[in-house]
Amino acid sequence: MTDVLIVVALLLVAGAATAAVLNRDPVRQALVLSFLGLALALLFTFLQAPDVALSQLAVGSAVTPLMILLTVRKVRRRPGDSTDKGRER
């Protein structure tokens, strides 16, 4: 049964990683990245590594998304040639 959990978590991680790369808009990517962090934390727990899972959760659920979102806000703040990346999608 542990193996089943590990395989499902592995597939979730692989899917989330692929989705994170294919979402080209940073804000959407940040949402997928926090899902990836959660999937990784679940996988690590099933691999009997709760310490690593805690580390991943702590970083992935709030700190990394906050930094990415703040960077996006800063970068889009000034009107300029490439600020409209998000609009073109």
Place this chain on the structure above:
Amino acid sequence: MRADDGWLAVALVPLLALVPVLWRVSRGAPEDRLIAQNLSSLLGGLALLPAAQGFGRPAYVDVALVLSVLGPTGTLIYARFLGVLPGSRLVRRTALLGVPAIVLPLCVAAGPGRAMAKLLLIGALLIAGSVVTGAGGGRGRKAAADGGRTA
């Protein structure tokens, strides 16, 4: 430490439910993505609790404890930057039905004591987080500039 397959099978249910949630996070409408992100942390907590019991390691519950605090925090961060906090009946129902359905049997299995208090705390935090982030109340103020563009 013999793994208890029954509890691990229970953990498999929320884990499998994360598959469609992943689809929504990566392909849904903007508000659906936020709801899906919110739902994912709730389902993650619901998978971790029975897994800890299944592995026979109450110490693993700490992971769910941290998730129950940081999950809603993450959702609120997105909500602030996107300018929306969409309500979701799905999130509220999953929390109000799923959390007692998993936490109460776990409490019975753990018996009275510190472990049970911790489980009840996590359950309460999960429900509180989901109710607050899932209750909606329409759009706040629709973001005018950067938030609206990204949403």
Place this chain on the structure above:
Amino acid sequence: MTVLPYLIAGWIFLIGVYGLVTSRNLIHAVGCLAVAQSSTYVLLLAVGYRRGGTAPVFSDAPTDSRVVDPVVQALALTDIVVGATVTALLLALVVQLRKRHGTVDPDALSELKG
């Protein structure tokens, strides 16, 4: 099952690098780098896993129980937190680039340089 976790780690690495190569936005590229980085954690922990083992934390387990490898876990755990601060450093570089050159598109940046 005997090699699946290793192969998945390889896939995560490749897809992350693919994102880096094709990215048109440096913030997205930093995210892709984080994805590629996570492949190392998956690989390390997969190597350290032992069937039927439990976590090498003996607060609630007898000291003679079969445990998984603690060394790889220690490696992964510190790297996750350090990796987050390095991500912050890269994002700070992106902010600086945006200030200096007014763009976050790597292709536009290389044109500027000539």
Place this chain on the structure above:
Amino acid sequence: MTARGRLWLFLVGAAAFAMVFVTACFSLPPFGSVHHPYGERAVRAALSHHTANVIASVNFDLRALDTLGEETILFAAVLGTVVLLRQTADEQRTRPEPAVVRPRVRWFALAMLPFAMLIGLYVIAHGQISPGGGFQGGVVTATALHLLYLAADYRALERVRPVPLYEIGDAAGEAAYVVTGLGALLAGSAFLANVLPLGTFATLSSGGTVILLNAAVGIEVTSGIVVLLARFLDQAVEIGHADDGNDHGNDGKERV
């Protein structure tokens, strides 16, 4: 190099990597194998040092020098970010308008703040016994502080969070780690050797220097993350370019 050329180069490289990697995978010991010579030695060493959490023992005792390296990378990364995101001469600070926060969110965030803080400190303090430690708990504690940003706005956070104090904390954490290591030298042992009494197995005071090093890392990570987020928040919410004109009126405002 054109985007097309780059993609082709990647595809060729990826194909070569995939071939070598897959070959290597099939030569690795199969997933879940029982043979872990280093792991077994680490477990034995940790138990002989009365540390219940073997991972904490590996990090802060057996391979403490390695963790000093990791900690220094963290320190350097925080320092680099602070330098990169400092306010330059052509930038000016604007005061963002107060945010509009729903009462429900405000109360929730305020109620969670002490919980999250306590959980973070609990994770740090129990590092040598149960899963957790300075690295993980530090991040949780730092995140907890930012619930105040969610409950109100950036100005409220600024009032209760003196950044210089956390900058000192960051350096003090790093210094405390080195000083603990030097203390071992003074005690007539090797740098970062575990010289303190080891205590009773699986209690809060077990593990000797593991507790001190764990606490030092906890302080450094907490302060480091707070400083990092403070710099990003400054840049995103307050600091604007002098030429921006009335751009701030809309964008400095916070929502939800």
